Amino acid sequence: MATDPDAALMVAFQGGDETAFRSLFEKHGRAMVAFCHHFVRDGARAEELAQDVFLKVHRSAARYQPSARFKTFLYRIASNHCLNELRRGEYAARRAVESAEDGQGEPTDPDSLAGPAPTPEENMLATALGEAVEKLLGQLPEKQRAAFVLGRLEGLSYEEIADVLDTSISAVKSLVHRATVAAAAALAPYAADGKEALP
Structure with missing residues (x-):
């Protein structure tokens, strides 16, 4: 029996x-x-996609092998679903219509956590940095984006990412490296205290 509690x-x-x-x-x-x-940069749509992912996990339960980490199984389904969503282009068209109808096009941040009240300068820097990260992710090729998010943001190993994306470890290393180089260039203005990035 697998020692992974999720398994x-x-x-x-x-x-x-x-x-x-x-x-x-x-x-x-x-x-x-x-x-x-x-992937979609919209809180409501992200929640819908996450629900879709868990529905797929529910329906695919019989295919799960306990020798594999559940997290790898979960993110393989999630990556495929999100990439397919981007390839279909349905999300962009739907959001454009919804934004025009209700005037609400601002992305939401599902990672926001309660904490000490930030200063106005910290608010400005956080907003600018968040926008830069989202812009960067939007510009990366699909597989680079997936590899970067899985590795740098979700903490999966190269081996796990290779399993999720159905590719080789060397290919994953290359994808993550190229995405990291792009990220370093895009976020360079926010190095140190980030003051140069503020108006």
Whole structure:
């Protein structure tokens, strides 16, 4: 039996324990919304995509092998779903219509957490940095974006990313390296205290 507690929950779900699946959703749901947000940059749509991902996990449970980490299984489904969404182009068209109808086109941040009140300068820098990161992610080729998000933001190993993206470890290293170089160039103005990036 796998030592991964998530794998144990998935095996329990395969055996008919719906509470095990709910536990997986509660544990990974918010992180999945954040992951999807890196692809579509809209909070409401990211939540929809995350729900889609867990529906796919639910329907694909019989295919899960407990020898594999559940997180790898989850992010393989999520990456494929998000990349397919981008390739179809349905999201961009839908959002353009919705923004025109309700006047709400501002992206939301699913990672926002309560904390000490930031200073106005910190607010400006955080906003500028967030916009720069989102712009960077939007400009990266699909597989570079997926590899970068999985590795740098979700903490998966090269081996796990290769499994998720169905490619070689050397290809993953190349994808992450190219994306990291692009990120370093895009975020250079925010190095040190970031004051040069503010008006």
